Structures are given as structure tokens and as C-alpha cells.
Amino acid sequence: MNGLALNVLLAIVWALFSGEVSLRELVVGFLIGFLILRLFPRALGTGAYVSRSLALLRFLAFFVRELTTANVQVALFALRPRPPLNPMIVAVPLHLHGDTAHTILAAVLGLMPGSVTLGFNPERTVIYAHVVGVESPSAARASILRVQEALRPLFPPPPAQEARA
Structure with a gap:
């Protein structure tokens, strides 16, 4: 799975866990997901996605x-x-x-x-x-x-x- 798709998936999961699927929760989930991808780029295989996004x-x-x-x-x-x-x-x-x-x-x-x-x-x-x-x-x-x-x-x-x- 590429980095962007994984980041979007993490944002959706965050919004579902928060109990409210709204734009605000999706943005917060996207940022938290990006932080997770940034912390574990080798394990998740998202190094190129993170570096290009930055x-x-x-x-x-x-x-x-x-x-x-x-x-x-x-x-x-x-x-x-x-x-x-x-x-x-x-x-x-x-x-x-x-x-x-x-x-x-x-x-x-x-x-x-x-x-x-x-x-x-x-x-x-x-x-x-x-x-x-x-x-x-x-x-x-x-x-x-x-x-x-x-x-x-x-x-x-x-x-x-x-x-x-």
C-alpha cells in the first residue's frame, strides 16, 4: 500500500474511532496518520511518501x-x-x-x-x-x-x- 492511501486509511480510522466523521476529525486523523508514518517509515515502507510530502x-x-x-x-x-x-x-x-x-x-x-x-x-x-x-x-x-x-x-x-x- 502506498503512503498516501495508508495515510487516508489512518484518517478514516481515526474519524471512526472518534465517533464523528467530519472534516475536522478527518484532518486531525490525517495529521496524526502522517506523524505515525513519519515515525515509522522503514516499518511501513512510507519513506518516499513522507520525504516528498515534506x-x-x-x-x-x-x-x-x-x-x-x-x-x-x-x-x-x-x-x-x-x-x-x-x-x-x-x-x-x-x-x-x-x-x-x-x-x-x-x-x-x-x-x-x-x-x-x-x-x-x-x-x-x-x-x-x-x-x-x-x-x-x-x-x-x-x-x-x-x-x-x-x-x-x-x-x-x-x-x-x-x-x-
């Missing part, structure tokens, strides 16, 4: 922080009489692998105020983005690389194919 929570916290910062910066630009927009297009090497990871990276960059994803090169090794309000191209690249690093635990690289003799 990586997702870290990424969501990172995204909310970055989104808030970007929105404040855009609001400050809007309040200036002559904002230094400094528009530029930057190319950033991709460290993520897979179409899903690339799509999520492009979507996250598109959600950030002041940045728009333009596309990828044909080999899917570089992402192009239009950014506004950043002092230099290196600062823009560093910002996009930070987003990639935050996404990296969610999308581990594929295992290397072993050479067959």
Missing part, C-alpha cells in the same frame, strides 16, 4: 514567501513616479528533468509578478524568461535558479541507465 510543504512555504515578496516589489514600483523597470530576457540552464517538472517551473515563474516564461530551447536544457524590475541579468538568473532548487526535491533526476555488457 518537500512539497517546504516548496509551498518558499513559493508563498517569494510570491509575497514579488507582489510587494511590484506595488512599490507602481507607487514610484518613474519606476526602474529594466525589462530583460534571460536564458537560464535547466537543472530539472522531465516534462512535468518543466511545466511546473514555467507555471510558477508565470505566477510571479514581473516575470513571464517565454519557452524552452529545442533540447529542453534552457528556459527563457522575460523579467521586469530586476537590477541585472545575473540577479534574474539567480532568482529563477532559486525556484529550480526549491522544486528539485519534488522531482529527483531519473536513475542513470546502466550500461549493458
Whole structure:
């Protein structure tokens, strides 16, 4: 049984034992179940589920922080009489692998105020983005690389194919 299914099962069992099947009891049961899965990952075989769930929570916290910062910066630009927009297009090497990871990276960059994803090169090794309000191209690249690093635990690289003799 995979980790998510076991966590949902533990939440349902908790709600049934509490005598009230409600959203609150299911959430409490889900959190208690996650704690149990976190305490005994080897015995239950849920190590990958727990680590990916925690990586997702870290990424969501990172995204909310970055989104808030970007929105404040855009609001400050809007309040200036002559904002230094400094528009530029930057190319950033991709460290993520897979179409899903690339799509999520492009979507996250598109959600950030002041940045728009333009596309990828044909080999899917570089992402192009239009950014506004950043002092230099290196600062823009560093910002996009930070987003990639935050996404990296969610999308581990594929295992290397072993050479067959």
C-alpha cells in the first residue's frame, strides 16, 4: 500500500474511532496518520511518501514567501513616479528533468509578478524568461535558479541507465 492511501486509511480510522466523521476529525486523523508514518517509515515502507510530502510543504512555504515578496516589489514600483523597470530576457540552464517538472517551473515563474516564461530551447536544457524590475541579468538568473532548487526535491533526476555488457 502506498503512503498516501495508508495515510487516508489512518484518517478514516481515526474519524471512526472518534465517533464523528467530519472534516475536522478527518484532518486531525490525517495529521496524526502522517506523524505515525513519519515515525515509522522503514516499518511501513512510507519513506518516499513522507520525504516528498515534506518537500512539497517546504516548496509551498518558499513559493508563498517569494510570491509575497514579488507582489510587494511590484506595488512599490507602481507607487514610484518613474519606476526602474529594466525589462530583460534571460536564458537560464535547466537543472530539472522531465516534462512535468518543466511545466511546473514555467507555471510558477508565470505566477510571479514581473516575470513571464517565454519557452524552452529545442533540447529542453534552457528556459527563457522575460523579467521586469530586476537590477541585472545575473540577479534574474539567480532568482529563477532559486525556484529550480526549491522544486528539485519534488522531482529527483531519473536513475542513470546502466550500461549493458
